[in-house]
Amino acid sequence: MQKYSNRLRIQGKRIGFVPTMGYLHEGHLSLVRRSVKENDATIVSIFVNPMQFGPKEDFKKYPRDFKRDEEMLKAVGTDVIFYPTANQMYPKHYYTYVNVENITEGLCGKSRRGHFRGVATVVAKLFNIVKPDIAYFGQKDAQQATVIKKMAQNLNMDLKIRVMPTLREQDGLAMSSRNAYLNPEERKSAAILYKSLLLAKQMTQKGETNPKRIINRMKGLINNVDSSRIDYIEIVDAETLQPVKKIKGEILIALAVYIGKTRLIDNLKISRR
Ligand code: AMP
DSSP states (O other), X not given: OHHHHHHHHHTTOOEEEEEEOSSOOHHHHHHHHHHHHHOSEEEEEEOOOGGGSOTTSSTTTSOOOHHHHHHHHHHTTOOEEEOOXXXXXXXXXXXXXXXXXXXXXXXXXXXXXXHHHHHHHHHHHHHHHHOOXXXXXXXXXXXXXXXXXXXXXXTTOSSEEEEEOOOBOTTSOBOOGGGGGOOHHHHHHTTHHHHHHHHHHHHHHTTOOXXXXXXXXXXXXXXXXXXXXXXXXXXXXXXXXXXXXXXXEEEEEEEEEEETTEEEEEEEEEEEO
């Protein structure tokens, strides 16, 4: 992969890169399409990274379908699929990790200890392997995008990070590979995540500035759904990811909610002067 990228770079070609865990949907493809538009070559990685899963999480059962992914990626103009094995990425005597502090402690970092260490480590490795000029991430994973931007900035990585909007299903549910876990009833219930975000947005538009009141209303709405269990709902500063006391400036309303056994995340960025 490095040799291939070196050749492209010597030819003065711009490389776009989309890291994924596969089982692709339109959300992933929107990043790939953007990359194809903006670059001379687009490289997509498919790697279900064991390092970012906790011992009780869904690494083993995470959905995988390389053939289908390959067809989808070809159809949108992907030049190369980088599809390494876990042993290639983490051979014996692997000892090096990337730890982004502070912004990894709240939100998903709280209930998924070590998750962002796994994410930052694998993405740093992928950047060194693929050598992209621009890498594309989704706003769907807002904390992840913030962590990657901070890592690239702090470690002087010579590339641009682009964060693309969240693609949603008709009923507003954010597209996710994990939606495949939901049974038909749960799938219907899952629309409540986005509904609660819209309720929050509406409240801010009507002048509500107290995050607690917004979060309480969101909790009420979500708790009405039988199969739901809230992991967190937080309103944070969009840049620092620290909870805000008042709705002002660029803020992120972020949540993680279990629908049945499936943990889903979503968020909405809003700005208020
Ligand atoms: P994943 O395969 O879940 O690791 O996601 C790979 C990339 O696609 C990440 O940058 C995600 O944020 C992005 N992504 C996932 N779902 C969506 C979506 N619904 N809309 C836009 N981007 C997404």
